[in-house]
Structures are given as structure tokens and as C-alpha cells.
Amino acid sequence: xxxxxxxxxxxxxxxxxxxxxxxxxxxxxxxxxxxxxxxxxxxxxxxxxxxxxxxxxxxxxxxxxxxxxxxxxxxxxxxxxxxxxxxxxxxxxxxxxxxxxxxxxxxxxxxxxxxxxxxxxxxxxxxxxxxxxxxxxxxxxxxxxxxxxxxxxxxxxxxxxxxxxxxxxxxxxxxxxxxxxxxxxxxxxxxxxxxxxxxxxxxxxxxxxxxxxxxxxxxxxxxxxxxxxxxxxxxxxxxxxxxxxxxxxxxxxxxxxxxxxxxxxxxxxxxxxxxxxxxxxxxx
Amino acid sequence: xxxxxxxxxxxxxxxxxxxxxxxxxxxxxxxxxxxxxxxxxxxxxxxxxxxxxxxxxxxxxxxxxxxxxxxxxxxxxxxxxxxxxxxxxxxxxxxxxxxxxxxxxxxxxxxxxxxxxxxxxxxxxxxxxxxxxxxxxxxxxxxxxxxxxxxxxxxxxxxxxxxxxxxxxxxxxxxxxxxxxxxxxxxxxxxxxxxxxxxxxxxxxxxxxxxxxxxxxxxxxxxxxxxxxxxxxxxxxxxxxxxxxxxxxxxxxxxxxxxxxxxxxxxxxxxxxxxxxxxxxxxxxxxxxxxxxxx
Numbered sequence: 001x002x003x004x005x006x007x008x009x010x011x012x013x014x015x016x017x018x019x020x021x022x023x024x025x026x027x028x029x030x031x032x033x034x035x036x037x038x039x040x041x042x043x044x045x046x047x048x049x050x051x052x053x054x055x056x057x058x059x060x061x062x063x064x065x066x067x068x069x070x071x072x073x074x075x076x077x078x079x080x081x082x083x084x085x086x087x088x089x090x091x092x093x094x095x096x097x098x099x100x101x102x103x104x105x106x107x108x109x110x111x112x113x114x115x116x117x118x119x120x121x122x123x124x125x126x127x128x129x130x131x132x133x134x135x136x137x138x139x140x141x142x143x144x145x146x147x148x149x150x151x152x153x154x155x156x157x158x159x160x161x162x163x164x165x166x167x168x169x170x171x172x173x174x175x176x177x178x179x180x181x182x183x184x185x186x187x188x189x190x191x192x193x194x195x196x197x198x199x200x201x202x203x204x205x206x207x208x209x210x211x212x213x214x215x216x217x218x219x220x221x222x223x224x225x226x227x228x229x230x231x232x233x234x235x236x237x238x239x240x241x242x243x244x245x246x247x248x249x250x251x252x253x254x255x256x257x258x259x260x261x262x263x264x265x266x267x268x269x270x271x272x273x274x275x276x277x278x279x280x281x282x283x284x
Numbered sequence: 285x286x287x288x289x290x291x292x293x294x295x296x297x298x299x300x301x302x303x304x305x306x307x308x309x310x311x312x313x314x315x316x317x318x319x320x321x322x323x324x325x326x327x328x329x330x331x332x333x334x335x336x337x338x339x340x341x342x343x344x345x346x347x348x349x350x351x352x353x354x355x356x357x358x359x360x361x362x363x364x365x366x367x368x369x370x371x372x373x374x375x376x377x378x379x380x381x382x383x384x385x386x387x388x389x390x391x392x393x394x395x396x397x398x399x400x401x402x403x404x405x406x407x408x409x410x411x412x413x414x415x416x417x418x419x420x421x422x423x424x425x426x427x428x429x430x431x432x433x434x435x436x437x438x439x440x441x442x443x444x445x446x447x448x449x450x451x452x453x454x455x456x457x458x459x460x461x462x463x464x465x466x467x468x469x470x471x472x473x474x475x476x477x478x479x480x481x482x483x484x485x486x487x488x489x490x491x492x493x494x495x496x497x498x499x500x501x502x503x504x505x506x507x508x509x510x511x512x513x514x515x516x517x518x519x520x521x522x523x524x525x526x527x528x529x530x531x532x533x534x535x536x537x538x539x540x541x542x543x544x545x546x547x548x549x550x551x552x553x554x555x556x557x558x559x560x561x562x563x564x565x566x567x568x569x570x571x572x573x574x575x576x577x578x579x
Contacts, residue, residue, distance in 0.1 A: 008473035012383050018375030019384070019392060022447070025440060026399050032414060033406070083302030091296050092303070101303040103567065104310045110494065110563040111313060111556060112501025113404075114528045118552040121535070122316045143309055150306070174288055176295045204403030207503040207528070211535050233405040233504075240409045241508055250413070257406050264401045272394050 030261070037258030040251045046259070054217055054239070055249055059256055064221055065134075065214075065229030066203050072138020072225070073145060074199045080142075081149025081195050088150070089157040090165075090179050109147035113207040116144045120212040133226040137213035141202040148201060152194030155275075156187045190274065197271040204264055206233040216242070232260050314560075317553040324349070324546035333550065337516045339530070341544040349547045351554065353516040357431070357524035360517055361506060362499040364435025365442055369499075370492050372439070373446030374481075377488075380447070381454040382476050393448075400444030404504040411437045411509030423521050429511035431524045437505040442495035449494060453487025453573070454480055486573040493566035497559045503528040527551050 044058055051057035084101070092098040120140030130136040160183050168178035206214075215228040216238060222229045239253035240246070325333070328349045336350025376396075380389055411433050419428030457480050465475040481488070511523025512533065525533075531548050538545045 004471055004474070008471050011473045011477070012379075015375050015379035015383050018372050019379045021372060022376055022399065022443060023392070023395055025443075026395055028414070029402065029406075029410060032410065080302055080305060083299050084306055087296075087299035087303045091299055097300075097303070101307055104307040106567060107560060107563050108306070108310055110497045110501070110559050111310075112503065112528060112559055114503040114531050115313070115317070115501070115552050115556050115559075118320075118531065118535070118549055119313045119316055122320050122549070123312070126540075127316075146306060146309070174292045176292050201401065204401075204405070206403070206405045207532060210532060233403055236409060237405050237504065237508065240405075240412055253409065257409055260403055261406055264403060265398065268394070268398050268401045272397070 033254060033257050033261055036251075037254035037256075040255030041258060045255055049219075050217065050252075054243060054252075055245060059232065059235060059252075059259065061218060061221055062230040062232045062235040062256070063259070066232045068134050068222060068229060069138045069141065069209065069213075069231060070199060070203045072134055073141040073202045074196065076139055076142025077145045077149045077199055077202075078192075078195045081146055081198070082153045082191055084146075084150045085153030085157060085191070086179070089154050090183065091175070105147045105150055108143075111144075113144065113205060114210075116140055116208040117211055119143070120208060125212055131226050132211070132228055133213045133224075134222055134229050135213075135225045137209040137229070137231075140208045140212050141205060142199075144205070144208055145199050145202045148198030149195040152198045153187075153191040156190030156194055157183065159190060160186045193270065193274045197267055197274075200263075200267045204233050204260060206231075206237055209234060232256060232263075236260060314556060317549055317556055320546060320549035321553040322546075324543055324550045327543045328547065328550075333547070339514050341534070341538075341547060347543070349543070351527065351530075351551060353514065354525055354527045354530050354551075355554075357510075357517050358500055358526040358528070360520070360524065361431050361434040361438055361510065361526060362496060364431060364520065365438035365499045366492065366496055368435065368439035369442045369446055369495060373443050373491070373495065374450050374488060376443075376447045377450035377454055377491075378476060378481070380451050382472065382480065396444050396447050399440070400448075404441060404502060405508070407437050407440055408505040408508030411505060416509065425521065427511075429509055430522055431510060431517060431520045434506045434510040434524065434526075435520070437509050438499040438502055441502050441505060442499045445498055446491050446495040449491030450484070450488045453484040453491060456487070456574075457483045484573075486569050486576075490566040490570040490573065493562050493569070497562040497566075500562070501528060501555060501559050503532050507532050527555055531555075 046058055046063065047060050048058035049061050050059070084105075088098055088101060092101070117140065120136055120143075124130045124136035124139050125132055130139070164182045164186070165178050168182040169175075173181070209231055213228050214231045214234040216230075218228060218230055236253055236256045239249050239256060243249050333349055333351060335352055336348065337353040337356075338348040338350045339353060340346075340348045380392060384392060412429070415433050415436050416428035419430065419433055420426065421428075461479050461483055462475050465479040466472070470478070506526045507529040510525065510529065512525040512529055513523035514525045514530070515522075517524045531551055534544070535548050538548060
């Protein structure tokens with residue numbers, strides 16, 4: 001084998017190794033959490049409240065809390081994200097306005113999550129007087145997920161062939177008529193699933209809810225929208241670092257982590273399947 | 285203007301409003317941080333805030349507000365993370381764009397996406413239960429919660445960004461570049477190394493910068509896995525406390541309307557400015573790159 005061929009073989013091997021390391025990282029993460037967390041998962045773990053200073057019982061209030069907050073996040077981020085995507089993809093020509101909006105979206109996605117937390121405290125908790133609770137936390141997360149929902153919606157809009165729009169316009173339809181009758185019916189399912197997935201990423205966030213409404217422990221479920229709540233990621237944080245018996249509650253922490261990554265995994269899988277379908281649509 | 289045209293325009297403005305709100309949100313974040321940070325500087329000198337390493341806001345004798353130690357700590361873990369993530373990330377991106385068969389790519393890309401979707405609190409937890417003990421064994425420390433641990437975790441957090449954006453950059457290199465190189469007798473490895481990677485270099489650079497932005501802003505992983513000792517770090521094996529971790533630890537306990545409260549917002553402002561500048565630069569680099577490679 002000559003030198004060049006040898007170099008190529010070696011080089012490609014190194015690249016393959018890089019990929020393998022990443023696959024390995026993912027495998028280690030999942031096997032560790034699954035093997036150590038699966039023993040804790042039971043019906044009662046999922047449906048009971050923590051008991052006995054959070055050393056026993058389940059994580060039901062944290063699941064419910066995460067669900068409630070994600071609902072508010074969705075109400076906040078989905079209409080705004082979809083509207084923004086429609087403007088960017090359908091209306092705005094490649095002009096100055098679009099450039100500024102796109103720049104803002106890219107920058108929003110780079111703002112650190114703890115800074116969103118600070119912003120939530122300043123705006124929703126203190127200025128708008130929502131107090132610390134589901135509403136403040138949901139709005140904070142909603143703002144944070146905007147870049148994701150806009151991008152996901154745009155992807156769905158882009159999958160609709162241009163000829164659909166042109167067909168309507170050629171028949172004398174106005175811009176809005178063409179969007180309403182020839183674009184949205186095909187794009188909305190993809191937009192909705194995409195945005196819901198974007199929003200669901202917020203369910204795993206901890207830093208933005210630390211000070212806007214998440215609670216260490218609550219005796220009951222939240223009753224109103226401004227009540228404090230327990231949340232899965234925050235619960236894991238507490239169980240891993242703040243509990244007085246960290247080693248003793250480690251199994252609960254693993255169980256919580258398993259529930260959390262299962263959620264994330266399922267959502268990702270749905271997203272991947274949907275994107276695959278969208279691509280098929282475009283090919284037709 | 286007739287009714288139909290008017291209606292059409294109105295609807296356009298309604299959609300535009302959504303875009304305006306997004307821009308307004310970014311400006312609002314900056315202004316609110318500024319508004320809540322400025323009162324801190326009635327009592328703290330800006331020079332002391334930025335260049336003193338002593339952060340002790342709850343001292344009985346003399347409260348000090350210097351963020352230098354946490355700025356250094358933040359950059360220490362970030363650089364550590366990039367040293368791991370950049371070679372690994374670019375290598376993976378090159379593998380995905382040039383070596384992997386289409387079928388392998390279909391499977392491998394979701395792997396990167398799933399890694400990106402793992403909540404930071406879970407990665408932080410693994411820092412405590414997996415990475416920490418491993419480091420403790422190697423260094424003989426008690427629990428392995430230090431800057432190395434933080435770097436390893438941040439590398440995992442930054443990897444998906446670096447991989448997917450570098451891969452985008454590599455696959456948007458015009459096909460003719462590679463074909464010309466192959467036609468001149470270079471083999472695929474030489475083509476990748478001497479033609480494609482240089483052609484994609486600004487895109488790859490932007491990817492690394494965005495990865496860096498993510499690492500600087502990460503909160504939960506460093507909060508959980510670096511030990512949070514608020515002192516100037518001397519070595520990678522020291523326990524450190526980043527800017528993000530300081531805000532996360534102290535904002536919950538601080539009294540509203542105190543210098544300490546405002547000082548935490550000032551840290552937030554510094555974080556915002558750093559990540560904003562990094563984003564802007566990578567944005568400009570990326571735009572130039574797109575112009576260069578569009579044929």
C-alpha cells in the first residue's frame with residue numbers, strides 16, 4: 001500500500017473514531033440511567049407524591065407540574081412562533097426587516113438559560129406582578145422556546161412546494177387567500193408537531209424556572225395558574241444536590257432522570273419521524 | 285385601495301407584529317437586565333466589579349463584589365470544553381459529510397440530535413455520579429467535582445452544536461471544489477483536508493463559536509459538577525464557580541432591592557453581552573461564508 005492510501009485509511013479511521021466516541025457517550029448516558037433507574041419505576045412511583053421528607057414515595061406532583069408549565073409555554077410560544085414563521089417565510093421578502101428578525105431569533109437562541117431566569121424574575125414576577133408560579137415560569141420558558149418554534153414552523157412551511165402558492169395566485173387569489181387555502185392546510189400539521197416538540201424541550205429546562213416558580217416540595221398539587229409547582233428537572237436537581245440524604249435518595253434521582261430522558265427520547269423520535277415524512281411530502 | 289387589498293395588507297401586518305414582538309423581546313431582555321443592574325453601581329465601582337477577584341456579598345465586615353474569579357472560572361471550563369469538543373466535533377462532522385454512507389448518516393444524525401435533547405440537569409447529574417468518581421479515582425480527590433468535570437460535561441453539551449453546524453458548512457461547499465480536486469488526482473482524504481475543510485473553515489469557525497457561547501451560558505451542568513468554590517482557580521483540578529452558577533446559587537436567597545440583588549443582575553448583563561458578542565461575530569462570519577460559497 002502506498003503512503004497516500006495509508007494516510008487516507010488512517011485519517012478516515014480517526015474520523016470514524018470521533019463518531020464512535022459520540023455514540024459511546026450516548027450509550028453510556030442511557031445505559032447508566034436506564035439500568036440504575038428502571039428498578040425504581042413502578043405505578044406508585046409515577047402516581048404518588050413524595051413522602052417522609054422526600055425519601056420515599058413518587059414523583060407525581062413533579063410530573064403534573066412539568067405538564068402544567070409546558071401547557072403555558074405552548075400557549076405562549078406556539079401562536080407567536082407560527083405567526084412569526086408565516087411572516088418570515090410567506091410575506092417578508094429577503095429585506096432588511098427579515099434580516100433583523102432573523103438576527104433577533106438567532107440571538108435569542110444564544111441567550112443563556114439563567115439569563116432568561118433573571119429576565120423572568122424582572123419582568124413576569126416583579127414588574128407584571130405574576131408572582132412566582134406556573135404563569136411566570138411558563139412565560140419565561142415560552143420566550144426561551146421561541147427560536148425553536150419559529151425554526152420548526154418555517155421548516156414545515158418550506159416543505160410546501162412553491163407551485164401550490166403560485167397556482168392560487170395565478171387564479172387571482174390574494175396573498176392571504178393563497179396562504180390560507182393552499183399553504184396552511186399542508187403546513188399546519190407539520191408546524192404544530194414541530195412547535196410542540198420545540199416547546200417540549202422546555203420541559204427539561206431547570207435554570208429558567210429556578211426563581212420564577214419551581215418549588216422544592218409542595219404538599220398538594222397547584223390549584224391556580226399563579227401557584228408554585230414542582231417540576232421534574234428541578235426535582236432531579238434537588239435530589240442530586242440539595243437533599244439532606246443525597247446518597248439515600250439516589251435511586252429516586254435515577255428514577256426521575258429516567259422519566260425525564262424517556263420523555264425527551266420519545267419526543268425526539270416523534271420529531272425525527274415527522275421530519276422524515278415532511279421530506280417525503282416534498283419529494284412528491 | 286379596495287377592500288380586498290386592505291384586508292390583505294391588514295393580515296400581513298398582523299403576522300409582521302409577531303416578528304416585531306420577537307425583536308422587542310431581545311431588546312427587552314437587554315433593557316431589563318440593564319435597568320436592574322445599574323443600581324448596583326451606586327455602591328460598587330465598575331472597575332472593582334470587573335477586576336476584583338473577591339466576591340463576598342454577605343460579609344459582616346466589608347461586602348465585596350468582584351467577579352474576576354468567576355469570569356476566569358467560566359473561561360477556564362469553557363476552554364477546557366472546547367479543547368475536547370472542537371476536534372471531536374469537527375472529526376465527527378467530517379465523518380458524516382465525507383466518509384459515512386447515506387444509510388449510516390441516517391442513523392448517526394439522530395444520535396447527535398438526541399444528545400442535543402438531553403436536559404442539562406441530567407448531564408449534570410451524570411457529572412456527579414459518573415464523571416466525578418472517575419476523576420476522583422484519577423486525582424485522588426474526594427469527589428471529583430472540579431473544573432475538569434465541568435469541562436467534560438460542557439464538551440458534551442457543546443458537541444451537538446459544533447457537529448451539526450460544521451457538517452452544514454462542509455456539505456455546503458460547492459461540489460465542483462471536491463470534483464476538481466479529485467480530477468487533479470488527489471484522493472478523498474487529501475480533498476477533505478486540503479480543499480473542503482479550508483473552504484468550509486469560516487462555517488466551522490462559526491460553529492465552534494456558537495458551541496463556545498453555549499458552554500459559557502450553561503448553568504445546571506456546571507452548577508452541579510464543579511463544586512462551586514468561589515475563589516480564583518489555580519489549576520484544572522480546583523473546584524470552581526462560574527458566573528452562571530453564582531446567579532443560580534444566590535438569586536434564590538437574596539433580598540429584593542439590595543445591592544447584592546442588583547449585582548446578580550449585573551452578572552447576568554455581563555453574560556448577556558458576552559454571548560451576544562459571540563453570536564454576532566459568528567453570525568457575520570457565517571453570512572460572509574454563505575456569500576462566498578453561493579454560486
